[in-house]
Each structure stands twice: as structure tokens, then as C-alpha cells.
Amino acid sequence: MFKTLSAASTAILLLFSLSYAQSPSVAEYETLSQTIRMDTYEGRVSSGFQIQTAERGRATITSEALQVPLRMDRPFTALGMTWQGALGDSHQAVMEVRSSHDGQTWSDWMPVPVDHHVTLQENHYAGTLVFIPAEHGYIQYRSTVTPHITFPNPDIEQVNIAFINPGNTSQQDLHAHLQTVEHKSSPDELLREKSTGDLDFAVNTDVAYALPDYVDRQAWGSLPNAVSNRTPTSVTHLIVHHSAGQTTSNDFAAVVRSYYNYHTGPQLNWADIGYNWLVDPNGVIYQGRAFYEDSFGDINMNVVGAHMGGGNSNTMGICVIGSYSFTPPSEIAVDRLREMLAWKAHDFDIDVLVRRNKLVSGTTRSMFTISGHRDGTSTACPGDRLYDQLPEIRNRVNARLNPPAFAGVDAQVSAASPQQATVNAMIETYRADVAGFVAYGPEEDNLFMESAEFNLTGSDQLQQAVIELNELQPGVDYYYQVVAVNSDTLSLSPVGVFTAGEPTSLEDESQIPAAAQLAQNFPNPFNPSTDIRFELPESAQVRIIVHDARGQQVEVLAQGGYSAGRHQVSFNAGNLSSGLYFYGLEVNGRIVQTRKMLLLK
Incomplete structure (x- = not known):
């Protein structure tokens, strides 16, 4: 032209x-x-x-x-x-x-x-x-x-x-903003540590989808905006954005003020910042657009923003601050994003794994209920590296909203193997993969023993987990509880109890065993004494050696020649500290079996 x-x-x-x-x-x-x-x-x-x-x-x-x-x-x-x-x-x-x-x-x-x-x-x-x-x-x-x-x-x-x-934010305020981000243990940590103690994440409670702590508008420095002219909306779609602008500054409250000033300044002349919420790379969540307040002073957080041209109604727009076309967002930012999405999905009973129709600029689009900005309009937002994470984000939000649920749990002791028990757990997975284990022990308030891990594939159908508990002590009452976790939440079954059967071996002294064997000590845990039994198919030179958890030898319980048959030795740990110990059966100079025992003082 x-x-x-x-x-x-x-x-x-x-x-x-x-x-x-x-x-x-x-x-x-x-x-x-x-x-x-x-x-x-x-x-x-x-x-x-x-x-x-x-x-x-x-x-x-x-x-x-x-x-x-x-x-x-x-x-x-x-x-x-x-x-x-x-x-x-x-x-x-x-x-x-x-x-x-x-x-x-x-x-x-x-x-x-x-x-x-x-x-x-x-x-x-x-x-x-x-x-x-x-x-x-x-x-x-x-x-x-x-x-x-x-x-x-x-x-x-x-x-x-x-x-x-945008002006500098005081260090005092920046520190206060960071305090809104709380570390929570993950289900992965639970499975690594195999312990249910002191893990701070949701256990079948509303904590899983509560509104996270956030920095409100006064705290990040917005000017007062009229709240009566905000438009309330019923949310059906959760739209994820990136800001696209990249800064090396850690003053993210100033970044939020910059977007506020740009959106409300004379070039764009909007009534308020366009996003409903923002998340910075440190995981700090900021309130974006002002909430609606009616004439009675009642607050409605669900307001129409200005973040998806021609399709803002019935949405919540949340922006992860930064540019994610080539660089992935921080893990903590994605964690906090999932928390916000779970909160809003719970509020409006949104199935986060499905598509629903959404009207955008006069055109009806089939969009996931958690979508990227690009799903509604012609844009690269929220960047390839964040957009590619949306399938996993949907799955994990679904897992957060739907902890595993137990439809029934029982334990059975095998007649053929009375020192083994089978725990059967019927579990609703709600389309999220589930892993878990059984915590058990002879005291109801101290389930310190753990089974092997089980895994279930997410499904709409009720699924069964079968878990074997081995090497039980004869005649002992065992309390047990099933621990089930998906990617984001944990569930605990009610505590049950069963009694281990009496042993069928090592009792008949006249019967010669077919191979050398080492039995589990009894009692276990013990304080300070416990008995250890072993059996030999023929006469042999024997040693029973005890080591601590660092591999240091602490005692030799038996040493010398033993005849074929069943034998028993005692171990007194009165001079040792509490902890895990290992004992092994050595026959003719060769270790044939090793077991562990727990000293609790």
C-alpha cells in the first residue's frame, strides 16, 4: 500500500x-x-x-x-x-x-x-x-x-x-508472599519411605480441594476497583495461560502490577486486570480480577475476566507467569496450578477429564474442561512446554478430587500356610492409577511393618488388590491397615485384625528337615530377649551371627557342631540400642539364610 x-x-x-x-x-x-x-x-x-x-x-x-x-x-x-x-x-x-x-x-x-x-x-x-x-x-x-x-x-x-x-516491592512483602506457599509431602515420598507418619497431604478430606493461600489485591498493590460492576459467572471451563513475557527479576508482585497497569492503562483501557488468578515461578498465587460484591456485602469470586477474546464467560482464567514456549514451568508452579484447578473444579462439580461445548466468538467448540488458551483462540498460549503438560495436569487434578475409596477390606489366614495371611481390598480408583501397601504389626497403634507394594490401573470399575503378608509369628494378633495413594492423594482403610496360625514346622523334633532353614525370631519386635530357631538336614558346623543395620557384627549366638534336626538359641540385646538387626545362619562356612529383627526399647 x-x-x-x-x-x-x-x-x-x-x-x-x-x-x-x-x-x-x-x-x-x-x-x-x-x-x-x-x-x-x-x-x-x-x-x-x-x-x-x-x-x-x-x-x-x-x-x-x-x-x-x-x-x-x-x-x-x-x-x-x-x-x-x-x-x-x-x-x-x-x-x-x-x-x-x-x-x-x-x-x-x-x-x-x-x-x-x-x-x-x-x-x-x-x-x-x-x-x-x-x-x-x-x-x-x-x-x-x-x-x-x-x-x-x-x-x-x-x-x-x-x-x-511498577515500583519495587519491599523485601518484607516479598517474604510474606513466599510464606503462602506450603510444602506438602507427595505420594511418591510416601511410597519411597513406606511410612504413614507425619506426611502432610490430603487423606480423604476437603483439604485436597480447598482454596490455597494466595496474595490478595491489596497485598500485591492494585488500586481499588469498582467491584459492583464485575459480572458473576458460572464456571464450566478452566483456561490455562502463560504470560509470555519473561523477566529475570524475582519481584513477581511487580510483574503482576505491570500487567494490571498495562490492562487498565489508556492503551487497552480495561476495567481491571484480565486474568482471574496468576501463579509465579515460586508457586505464589495472586488474586487477579476483583471479586464481585453485591449490595449486601456478599462476595462472589467467580467473575468474567478478559483472558480469552470472545469466550470469557463461564471460565476461570489462570496465568502461569513466564514464557513456556521452549522452557517448562517450575514444578512448584505446576503444583500450585493443580491446586487452583482442583479447588474450582470441586466448587462447580466439573469432570476434569472430559470435553464440553464452549461458545467462543460465536462458534461452538468442543474443549476439555481444563484447556489451554490456544484451544479456544488462535494463539500459542500457554506455550508448548506448558500445554504439553495439560493431559497429566488433568489426570492429577482428577486424582486430587477423587482419592481411592475402599469398598471392602478383609484378611484371611491360609490353612496350608498358617504363618501367612492374604489381605483383600476392593478399591474404587476413579480412573486414576493407584499404588499402595499394607501396614501391620502386633500393636494397633504401631503398624511398623510393611507389605510389598501393589499397583492398580485407573478404571471406572471396582478393582481388587491382593496383598500377601509372610513370616507371621504363630498365634499373634496382627492389626493391619491398607494404604492406597494415587498421584495426589492418600486413603487409609479402617484398621482390621487377624490371628496368625500355629506353625506346622520346627515343632516335631523327630522329623528330619530336607534342607537347612532359619526361622523368624520370636517375639519380634522384642525387648530385650528373643528366641531363634533353625533346622539342619544333617550334622554340620554352624554359626548364628548378628549384625546391626550398618553391617557391623554385634554377636555370635551359636558356634560349633550341631546334629541333624531342630535347634533353638536365645539372643539377649540388653546392652544394645533400639533398631533393626540382621541374623544369619552359616552352615559349614556358607551363609544359607539371613533374616531381620527389630529391637524396641
């Missing part, structure tokens, strides 16, 4: 300053507007710009170095760019920016992707925020326009840049 060439028109205007009550932070917001006259085919452009043409009419227009018009102390400078021009679609113009501390040495060019949260008038486009170091006092931008057979003469007519200083 040919235009008469004239000098570029440039204007810088200080628009407003904002102060926040919580942190001593003052925000500056200044804009620069440049009008561009260009002829890509003739290779001509307004003064103050450079134009470089390439094959097939592609042209790159580069601005001169522009001074950053901010003066106050700041953690970084946030740049919000909007542009307008004659384009067939947004992809015909690629905007980039770079920065410099002295106007001579420049950073790499950074892309300014089109922000598809924003709906502007025709041929007007908004970019995502770009963050540059606070010490960089100069910027430069360039736009590459590419003709297309359907629109052969694209051009950029005007560029507007918002320079945003």
Missing part, C-alpha cells in the same frame, strides 16, 4: 503515576506514539527509521534508538506495545524489540507476540508485555511485514509503546 512520505510524528506523554499502600512503590506509566509512512516496494520510509527489503516484498522497518522516559527506581521496565496497520491478519507483521544501557551495545532482539487476550478494533493489535533490565535506558523496535497472495501490500502505520515502572 503506497502512502505519501512525510516525517515521522513522535510524541512522548507522561500519563499518570500510581502509589500503593502496601509496598512503598510508585508506578510510572509513559507512552510514546510514532506514525510511520512506508513504501516497501520502493524501499522508502519516514525519517527516523531504516527499511530493509528482501525477496518477495518482505520488508523490515527498524526504529532509531529511543530513550526510556522513566526516572524512578524500579525492578525492571515493562514495555507494552500496540500497533495498527493494513494487514491481512496479525501474522503478516512480526514485532521485535531490544534494549541497551548506553544506546550502543544492544541485547538480542526479543519477539513481541500478539496478545490474543486482547480484542481491539479492526487492524489494531496489542503485544504481550516485554521486560527489560532497569539499567537499560534505550530501546529499539523493528517490524517485519510479509506480503501474501491474498493481501500483497501490508504495512504498519502507527506504533504505540507504554513504558511501565
